[in-house]
Amino acid sequence: xxxxxxxxxxxxxxxxxxxxxxxxxxxxxxxxxxxxxxxxxxxxxxxxxxxxxxxxxxxxxxxxxxxxxxxxxxxxxxxxxxxxxxxxxxxxxxxxxxxxxxxxxxxxxxxxxxxxxxxxxxxxxxxxxxxxxxxxxxxxxxxxxxxxxxxxxxxxxxxxxxxxxxxxxxxxxxxxxxxxxxxxxxxxxxxxxxxxxxxxxxxxxxxxxxxx
Amino acid sequence: xxxxxxxxxxxxxxxxxxxxxxxxxxxxxxxxxxxxxxxxxxxxxxxxxxxxxxxxxxxxxxxxxxxxxxxxxxxxxxxxxxxxxxxxxxxxxxxxxxxxxxxxxxxxxxxxxxxxxxxxxxxxxxxxxxxxxxxxxxxxxxxxxxxxxxxxxxxxxxxxxxxxxxxxxxxxxxxxxxxxxxxxxxxxxxxxxxxxxxxxxxxxxxxxxxxx
DNA sequence: ATTCGTATAAAACAAACGTTTGAATGTCAA
DNA sequence: TTGACATTCAAACGTTTGTTTTATACGAAT
Numbered sequence: 001x002x003x004x005x006x007x008x009x010x011x012x013x014x015x016x017x018x019x020x021x022x023x024x025x026x027x028x029x030x031x032x033x034x035x036x037x038x039x040x041x042x043x044x045x046x047x048x049x050x051x052x053x054x055x056x057x058x059x060x061x062x063x064x065x066x067x068x069x070x071x072x073x074x075x076x077x078x079x080x081x082x083x084x085x086x087x088x089x090x091x092x093x094x095x096x097x098x099x100x101x102x103x104x105x106x107x108x109x110x111x112x113x114x115x116x117x118x119x120x121x122x123x124x125x126x127x128x129x130x131x132x133x134x135x136x137x138x139x140x141x142x143x144x145x146x147x148x149x150x151x152x153x154x155x156x157x158x159x160x161x162x163x164x165x166x167x168x169x170x171x172x173x174x175x176x177x178x179x180x181x182x183x184x185x186x187x188x189x190x191x192x193x194x195x196x197x198x199x200x201x202x203x204x205x206x207x208x209x210x211x212x
Numbered sequence: 213x214x215x216x217x218x219x220x221x222x223x224x225x226x227x228x229x230x231x232x233x234x235x236x237x238x239x240x241x242x243x244x245x246x247x248x249x250x251x252x253x254x255x256x257x258x259x260x261x262x263x264x265x266x267x268x269x270x271x272x273x274x275x276x277x278x279x280x281x282x283x284x285x286x287x288x289x290x291x292x293x294x295x296x297x298x299x300x301x302x303x304x305x306x307x308x309x310x311x312x313x314x315x316x317x318x319x320x321x322x323x324x325x326x327x328x329x330x331x332x333x334x335x336x337x338x339x340x341x342x343x344x345x346x347x348x349x350x351x352x353x354x355x356x357x358x359x360x361x362x363x364x365x366x367x368x369x370x371x372x373x374x375x376x377x378x379x380x381x382x383x384x385x386x387x388x389x390x391x392x393x394x395x396x397x398x399x400x401x402x403x404x405x406x407x408x409x410x411x412x413x414x415x416x417x418x419x420x421x422x423x424x
Numbered sequence: 425a426t427t428c429g430t431a432t433a434a435a436a437c438a439a440a441c442g443t444t445t446g447a448a449t450g451t452c453a454a
Numbered sequence: 455t456t457g458a459c460a461t462t463c464a465a466a467c468g469t470t471t472g473t474t475t476t477a478t479a480c481g482a483a484t
Contacts, residue, residue: 008432023332024238024332026236026239027237029470039432040431040434041433042432042433042434043432044473045474046430046431050472050473051473115331115385119324120235120236125388129388129393134392158393159394162383162386166378166379166382166386167375170381171374173327173331174330174374174378176330176333177330177341177345180346181341181345181349181350182370182374193367194371197375201371202417204419205414205417218460220461241442242441243440243442251462251463252462252464254445254464256442257443258461263442
């Protein structure tokens with residue numbers, strides 16, 4: 001087979017990612033994935049070697065690329081702002097994750113996979129942290145640093161950026177819990193409200209770096 | 213059997229909770245649990261009926277009780293503060309989760325189980341949210357409200373309390389990721405630094421409610 | 425036309441899974 | 455001591471698991 005890029009392989013990555021994100025690695029069977037991808041049971045082992053290798057391939061060939069898009073969305077959003085002040089940086093960060101260049105389903109996929117790998121560190125964690133998260137966090141730290149008064153404790157700065165990420169991820173992952181506590185569905189009216197809350201909260205949080 | 217409260221049952225709850233927290237429900241087998249609890253394979257089905265029922269029993273008979281202790285620790289810490297200002301409330305909240313009345317292993321267990329149930333909502337989620345989280349969040353909201361100037365949007369207030377919780381949970385669950393990004397192990401020197409960062413960041417974050 | 429490498433299909437594999445069974449054991453009341 | 459009940463145990467149950475095998479179909483290259 002020359003061109004035409006293997007179709008079954010792509011479908012396996014698509015449905016594999018979706019199901020791994022929804023249920024977690026162990027809770028999904030290869031039969032479930034191959035049925036969803038509408039192909040034969042043996043296809044996973046043929047194309048990837050094993051279920052575990054499919055999982056890693058999902059991170060390498062899907063997740064990482066989307067992470068790159070998220071980061072690019074962040075850069076482009078920020079480039080559009082003339083002043084590029086603290087608020088712009090944080091708003092761009094929240095926007096990249098919550099209103100970024102993904103469908104709602106993709107976003108769910110992306111963030112859930114990330115969370116699963118962070119709380120159950122596996123073979124994909126190194127890639128997630130070193131290749132994606134770390135450079136991203138450090139870039140944002142570099143963008144924030146000039147806006148702070150006086151000398152800045154580098155570690156506190158990174159903790160602050162991580163805190164913002166924590167808030168963003170939390171409102172995504174704990175959706176059902178959040179919904180019931182604020183008595184509000186995640187509808188199209190609520191989401192911008194959420195983004196503006198996260199931005200405001202984090203912006204003020206960052207200012208804790210200014211005074212000692 | 214009259215008194216002496218079944219020992220095997222307790223051991224199953226202990227090791228079951230630990231393993232469910234570490235690996236998640238589907239990734240743990242009943243053989244693994246019964247081996248850890250040093251009892252017969254059939255013990256789970258005898259005492260609880262099924263693996264699923266053991267999972268629910270863990271939440272009812274272990275997690276919920278510890279959640280009560282966490283909340284009590286919060287109340288007592290706060291009662292010890294004479295002024296009971298905004299900072300005291302938030303510091304007490306962070307302290308309850310991160311330095312509360314639990315061993316390090318118990319804390320890990322508690323928070324991981326909570327997170328797992330929030331991102332994979334199952335039969336235990338209702339109990340976690342309605343009986344524990346919701347009242348807790350609302351209580352903290354009530355404690356914070358009087359310290360804010362002017363009229364307060366109730367929803368924004370709750371979102372802020374949830375944001376604090378999000379930050380706290382994130383630094384716990386994403387430990388390996390955080391460690392590598394700030395280039396710092398979670399040792400005894402780092403932990404107080406973390407608590408003080410969370411308190412400072414959240415305290416400033418809360419103040420975003422003051423201005424419009 | 426034949427050969428070769430690729431992709432899909434159906435069937436079978438051993439291992440691990442949650443659960444059930446029935447006998448053995450221990451404990452207390454009658 | 456006896457009978458009844460609660461608990462533990464080894465063994466087996468029928469499924470489901472991830473993986474392997476064997477066979478077949480298709481295209482391109484020789």
